[in-house]
Amino acid sequence: MIIELKKNITADKIEDLALQNRAFHIQNIDSDFLVTSASVKTLNDGLSAYAEKHWVFENDMQLSSRKFKNSTREIQLKEGLSIGGENKNTLLIGGPCSVESEAQIRSASELLQGLNLSVLRGGCYKPRTSPYSFQGMGLAGLELLSKMRDEFGHLIISEVRDATHVAEIIAHTDIIQIGAKAMYDQGILRACAKTQKPVMIKRGFGTTLQEFAQAAEFILSGGNSNVILCERGIRTFETKTRFTLDLCGVAWLQENTNLPIILDPSHAMGYAYGVASLTKACMAMSVEGLIIETHPDPSTAKSDAAQQLNFEEFRALHSELEPLAKCLGRNIK
Ligand code: PEP
Ligand code: MN
Numbered sequence: 001m002i003i004e005l006k007k008n009i010t011a012d013k014i015e016d017l018a019l020q021n022r023a024f025h026i027q028n029i030d031s032d033f034l035v036t037s038a039s040v041k042t043l044n045d046g047l048s049a050y051a052e053k054h055w056v057f058e059n060d061m062q063l064s065s066r067k068f069k070n071s072t073r074e075i076q077l078k079e080g081l082s083i084g085g086e087n088k089n090t091l092l093i094g095g096p097c098s099v100e101s102e103a104q105i106r107s108a109s110e111l112l113q114g115l116n117l118s119v120l121r122g123g124c125y126k127p128r129t130s131p132y133s134f135q136g137m138g139l140a141g142l143e144l145l146s147k148m149r150d151e152f153g154h155l156i157i158s159e160v161r162d163a164t165h166v167a168e169i170i171a172h173t174d175i176i177q178i179g180a181k182a183m184y185d186q187g188i189l190r191a192c193a194k195t196q197k198p199v200m201i202k203r204g205f206g207t208t209l210q211e212f213a214q215a216a217e218f219i220l221s222g223g224n225s226n227v228i229l230c231e232r233g234i235r236t237f238e239t240k241t242r243f244t245l246d247l248c249g250v251a252w253l254q255e256n257t258n259l260p261i262i263l264d265p266s267h268a269m270g271y272a273y274g275v276a277s278l279t280k281a282c283m284a285m286s287v288e289g290l291i292i293e294t295h296p297d298p299s300t301a302k303s304d305a306a307q308q309l310n311f312e313e314f315r316a317l318h319s320e321l322e323p324l325a326k327c328l329g330r331n332i333k
Helices: 011-020 102-115 139-152 163-172 186-193 209-221 247-256 265-269 272-283 311-328
Strands: 002-005 024-027 032-035 051-055 075-078 081-083 089-095 119-121 155-160 175-178 199-202 227-231 261-263 289-293
Touching (some): 024 209, 102 119, 102 139, 102 311, 119 139, 139 163, 155 163, 175 186, 186 209, 247 261, 265 289, 272 289, 272 311
Parallel strands (some): 089 289, 119 155, 175 199, 261 289
Antiparallel strands (some): 024 032
């Protein structure tokens, strides 16, 4: 249950009510809310005197539910740039799977600058399936990304693989990416709840939509209202493509949750040849963002070589997306 409290209740009393009801206390600009488990269906006597309004839920998808907040949350990325809310912005996030060198990440920044795009991606802590594969540049990579932010003004998104370096990721990024394999990590989720930076959670490849929404609830209930969901493909019986992009699931999330959505066709497809047409299909769903891997020379990439677009392909994709965005009334950022 979510309870909106009456105004002018003292801070001590609110903390007392939260403690007694085992509830999270969430504050926004003009109201205080308590959030209990969804198994609580009625207001008890102790609470009803302080409640302005309350919402009852079928399950623990509460703060992320459209029943609580009907419009898509607006997430401000920087002054003059936000996604969700009333605006019709769709981010076209580009950059390599992994940061590999200064020259490589600078070339990706130049590519984005030439297209007027706002957000640069690049992984530094890579969640590889083999310990013998390239694991990412770590902190040195994050420092290169920060350098690109300073030189080009791009916002930086990079993934957190485990809780040991979550503080570094929070410090160096503008949008924190929680990887598909990391989205159940409570240490990461709880740390991301304590910052106000936007967090993009990638759906695990065996994660139900309910579990996905509940991962978001860990961050929302902990006090960070800036959560974005990212569908990047789930595992099905099909093996010809790397994963299966669950666009039906996206329609469900758009209908039932108030969180902005970013789609990742690169990881879903796993092969560069399908990425451009899938990206257009994703754009047609009027999502808040698209995240595409692009590399100056994909054949030499240290991770996800098969799926990365070269820069020419990325530019061609951008020019094909422009008229589509116009037709949908959306702005590519
Ligand atoms: C990535 O974005 O490069 C990545 C590893 O993604 P995911 O966590 O979806 O596998
Ligand atoms: Mn990748």
